[in-house]
Amino acid sequence: MTRTVYVNGEYLPETEAKISIFDRGFLMADAVYEVTSVLDGKLIDFEGHAVRLARSLKELDMQTPCTKEELLEIHRQLVAKNDIVEGLVYLQVSRGSDGDRDFAFPDPETTKPTLVLFTQNKPGLANSPASQKGAKVISIDDIRWGRRDIKTVQLLYPSMGKMMAKAAGADDAWMIEDGYVTEGTSNNAYFVKGGKIVTRPLSTDILHGITRTAVLRLAKEAQMEVEERLFTIDEAKEADEAFTTSASAFVMPVVEIDGAVLGDGTPGPIAKRLREIYLDESLKHAI
Known part of the structure; x- marks a missing residue:
């Protein structure tokens, strides 16, 4: 089954997911991530991961791509769309792309962060x-x-x-x-x-x-x-x-x-x- 993933506001088949080759996550490792476990179809410690994500973004002076409530809804949608009972939701936020490569950060007013999420199905996660x-x-x-x-x-x-x-x-x-x-x-x-x-x-x-x-x-x-x-x-x-x-x-x-x-x-x-x-x-x- 082809996974449904999330890329910058869209739910897409994984085969259709694309980001720019100039994205700073790809070029500079200028990105942060979180991994939330799913057990019995529910998210484990989501609040803690959301708080740590916000801290990581703040420490790197990176823009927040969406609210915590919106992030929770994206997680839930992906879990449902991919029928995850036991598994993981991976989330990554990069500083985005202004269409070229430069060591200096792009202007956050004109360059939006890139937000991607995907699931991993891991049956037996709790009893590995x-x-x-x-x-x-x-x-x-x-x-x-x-x-x-x-x-x-x-x-x-x-x-x-x-x-x-x-x-x-x-x-x-x-x-x-x-x-x-x-x-x-x-x-x-x-x-x-x-x-x-x-x-x-x-x-x-x-x-x-x-x-x-x-x-x-x-x-x-x-x-x-x-x-x-x-x-x-x-x-x-x-x-x-x-x-x-x-x-x-x-x-x-x-x-x-x-x-x-x-x-x-x-x-x-x-x-x-x-x-x-x-x-x-x-x-x-x-x-």
Whole structure:
């Protein structure tokens, strides 16, 4: 079935979707994005994604293409038109095109941002086999730009990190800067020692994960101890268990780091419980 996508005010078959070759998202990675999960045909954490999108646009002095209410309606229309029960809605806003290439930003009064959205059908998203088995990660140097809190489409190095992990027989990579773990290639990173959950505090060094916010709140409500601080990869390798959080994988247990097996090599109890709580609560509040 041909997907219906959204491009600048129009719902189109994916085969008919076009943007300018001069679009700054294409030429300069001058764009931001969000990915919202769909479970049971409903959007998970839409409000959080909309708020973070607005922040990313503001940080880059980029125009807002539509209201939050209009954005919600576009999401719902795409979910319905593509019969998505479990899957993802990808959204991207670029600074648009003024018909040529230039390092200087185009005049926002005359150049509108480009807004595109599409869906991805992912049956079994909530009960993925990967979450039952747990992920293996390696560590790599973090050489990205300094504003990782802005969710831009500058994803070349994270993509390279995924490929480094694949070449090493692992599933993902955790990035290291100045001796400390920043985050995974597409997720926030955590380890558990003695029942305490440890994760890096928010700053411009990491993405302010929407799932991270929800999971840490739920962990505290469940009387779990949480400590936000810098940590090394060696600390994580000595942990009882570890996990990552992201909008598309929710809470993903980690069972091996740089070849060091955590616990008994299976998903740990805290990661499994947090995944269960997060999915349960998210479905209750899905829209």
